[in-house]
Amino acid sequence: MSYTFVCRFSMALFLLGSIPAVHADQLDDVKSSGMLNCGTLGTSQPFSFQDNDTRQLVGFDVDICKLVADKLGVDVRFKMMSVAARVPELNEKRVDIIAANLGYTPARAEQIAFSHQYFASRQMLMVRQESNIESIEQLDGRRVGAVKGSSSERDIKNRLPNSTVTGYADGSATYLALQQKKIDAQYGSEAGLMRFVQQAPANSPLMLIETAVFVEPWGLGIRKNEPEFLAAVNQILVEADASGEMTEIFNKWFGADTPYAMQRAYEVEPITSL
Numbered sequence: 001m002s003y004t005f006v007c008r009f010s011m012a013l014f015l016l017g018s019i020p021a022v023h024a025d026q027l028d029d030v031k032s033s034g035m036l037n038c039g040t041l042g043t044s045q046p047f048s049f050q051d052n053d054t055r056q057l058v059g060f061d062v063d064i065c066k067l068v069a070d071k072l073g074v075d076v077r078f079k080m081m082s083v084a085a086r087v088p089e090l091n092e093k094r095v096d097i098i099a100a101n102l103g104y105t106p107a108r109a110e111q112i113a114f115s116h117q118y119f120a121s122r123q124m125l126m127v128r129q130e131s132n133i134e135s136i137e138q139l140d141g142r143r144v145g146a147v148k149g150s151s152s153e154r155d156i157k158n159r160l161p162n163s164t165v166t167g168y169a170d171g172s173a174t175y176l177a178l179q180q181k182k183i184d185a186q187y188g189s190e191a192g193l194m195r196f197v198q199q200a201p202a203n204s205p206l207m208l209i210e211t212a213v214f215v216e217p218w219g220l221g222i223r224k225n226e227p228e229f230l231a232a233v234n235q236i237l238v239e240a241d242a243s244g245e246m247t248e249i250f251n252k253w254f255g256a257d258t259p260y261a262m263q264r265a266y267e268v269e270p271i272t273s274l
Contacts, residue, residue: 038065039095042080084149098221114219120266241268
């Protein structure tokens with residue numbers, strides 16, 4: 001073997017090693033696999049929960065993921081996860097997208113990308129009617145519960161700095177703590193809390209404090225550095241908003257014919273930093 005051949009072969013190996021790895025595009029990956037893996041909570045009615053009869057996952061977030069998958073021309077597969085596991089599950093590539101009560105925060109935006117706003121959640125406080133608590137200010141220095149690891153838990157600690165804030169596994173566990181008088185108020189989304197108001201027993205009624213603490217934009221969670229996938233998802237949401245599909249999904253779960261009787265008062269739009 002000649003010296004010249006060895007030199008050329010070595011140089012070729014060096015050049016091959018110096019070529020950066022080609023980044024696989026997630027949009028192409030999803031389309032080629034024919035499957036969109038969507039992470040959702042599965043314990044947050046009416047956003048994602050198991051139907052009592054079919055045992056299938058249903059809800060607003062579930063339908064949003066189905067919408068995205070349908071427009072991409074693929075099937076959808078759901079993975080249930082806890083609130084605290086949402087971002088890690090996404091970044092570890094166990095799911096492609098998150099539709100799981102994912103409120104925008106600057107800290108989360110450093111870890112993942114957010115789609116356009118697809119839901120705007122009025123964050124509110126729920127109390128026992130017998131407590132005579134009628135304002136947010138009355139709860140400063142009291143005991144407040146929220147879902148552990150949620151943006152609600154972090155937010156209420158900042159807004160009520162003198163209160164004792166306790167995190168619970170999910171909304172149902174927080175509701176139970178409120179009824180057992182372990183806490184004085186439960187903090188969370190209006191839609192989620194309304195369900196507890198309606199299911200509370202007559203001898204222990206609950207109510208929402210009328211004034212919302214703030215309005216939290218929710219987006220679909222997507223891994224960073226996937227601009228084509230993010231753009232495709234945003235286009236799907238914008239077009240569904242223009243066509244009325246987003247309003248149909250909203251009304252199905254929150255409209256006049258539901259226990260929530262809510263009106264949609266937001267649009268699909270980019271989320272600006274809070």
